[in-house]
Amino acid sequence: MTAAVEFLNVSRHFGSVRAVDGVDLSIAEGTFFAMLGPSGSGKTTCLRLISGFEQPTGGMIRIFGQDCSDVPPNRRNVNTVFQDYALFPHMNVRDNVAYGLMVKGVDKRTRHDRAEELLALVKLEGYGDRKPAALSGGQRQRVALARALINEPRVLLLDEPLGALDLKLREAMQDELKALQQRLGITFVFVTHDQGEALSMADQVAVFSEGRIAQIGTPSEIYEKPRTRFVADFVGSSNVLSAEMAASFGAPARPVSLRPESVRIVDEGARIRGQVVALRYLGAGTRVVVAAPGGEISVFLPKGSPVPEQGREVGLAWDDLAMHVMEQG
């Protein structure tokens, strides 16, 4: 099966800045693909390379097997939900949604009917006559989504679409986007800096760092088997034990990732002892930072377990299986 989107050693340099630097990736058709990374890591540039607003300075991009070096954005069968939604303020919601059909020359009646169908899909029936300015942030987001879907793209690109929404709405939209993707069966490429969003929604996650892909895999692979210190730290703030420490705990002499929720506070049978230096209440539990010889170790205590006082000495224990040996430090 041909991949929906394929990057072959793609680079995008702006002068001396290597925004994207030798990226190889393949996005299978019908997947929900997340590009995760901090700002400036190259994820948005990768998205703009797919939509055609940026051109690679090296390498090749294929969309459904077709090289699209010479294909301008308006001739690519991909559509984008923009971060600021980019709704046209002088058009009402219906005309915004129907825009993609209007520029194709589809007659008014047909395109308005189709726009209403899409507004129903995003649960905005009856909003067609309003101007974008009269909508809330969440509603604008849905209009942007409906507008991007009207040309029936085979790949939908979403550039941090939930970034401007408040937490409650964001969570609701995450569920809806996921359900929508499964219903439509088209490929979603989703850019985000929120690791929770990427892990909960995506089938595949690519973690970006400094213009390169640090790791690519399913959410559980990324979370449980981080390949590098960067991935371990960026996704879920893992503890990274040095090679020497790892060796002293019976693991191979390589850097090791240890998730805070895998560490227990024990009185007996401790692998290591240290002093509690910080406590952070997180609602669902408490994060305890313990200063141990060789570095600080974070422990996540679920709600209900006894929380030690700050400054007390505690013992820490974990199972051998909790230690994931990484390829690089």
Added chain:
Amino acid sequence: MTLAAQPSDRTQAARSAILPERGAGDRVSALLWRHPNLLLAALLILPLGWLVVVYLGSLSALLLQSFYSIDEFSGQIRREFTLSTYAELFRPANMDIIIRTVAMSAAVTLGAVVIAFPIAYFAARYARGHWKALFYLGVMLPLWSSYLVKVYAWKLILAREGIITWATDGIGASAVLNGILALPVIGGTSLSTSYIGTWLVFLYVWLPYMILPMQASLERVPQSMLEASADLGASRWQTMRTVIFPLALPGIIAGSIFTFSLTMGDYIIPQIVGSSRRFIGQAVYQLQGTAGNIPLAAAFAVVPIVIMLIYLTIARRKGAFDAL
């Protein structure tokens, strides 16, 4: 008790010392802080006074004059309400002046839109840093020199013995120039005595007033909106027509208000460059001066105001300000 009270008195004193000494200036600033409307009133009293007394006052005096009439025999102004002065505007000779002025204003505005759009578009979307500074300088520079000097300079450029005739002769294109001058109505004996010449000079003098608001409105169109349009399949031309132009329209209308009303009110350019056929401005100038017919001059002066109001009403009805 007294011993215990002493330290607490001292802390009281120390606490109140945190607040600064209150002088007259502090009291004024406190008053303004507690009554923000007072500050607003102080700020507005001068410009508002100017607007009401000087500006609206003279405008209503003008309106009032236009409802008087002149006694044909004595030349005295009859201070009685009448519409006869307005009726005079509909005489064929006066209607010619009005139509000529409105047509010229419309032609100048159209020309300005066509020439200003690419310049404004470049400045808004591509020019950065030094290029932007150069753009502002280039657009503003002509405004810094005397209006009369510029108009006379144009008269020399456009004259029969001027540089344009010389240049067209030089490249053997004098037939083209003569052909243009032979056109009915807009032609003439030379460019400097034709409507084409008047139009060119108007266009030159008012162009900055079209470019600047247009550039400001184009600059406010976010890049992502142009990308969204292309993303949805629109060609560059479709994006221009359906997104950029409607969003820039308030700026274009603002510019056209300048070019249109400035052309309608001007009486110097058509006097220096052009045929001897009169425009509204010249009619007003002559009526209030040599002819001493203030009521008719006032009635003429009301014409541009009425035309602008009609123009703006139509623009609003057509949705020109929807993007605001």
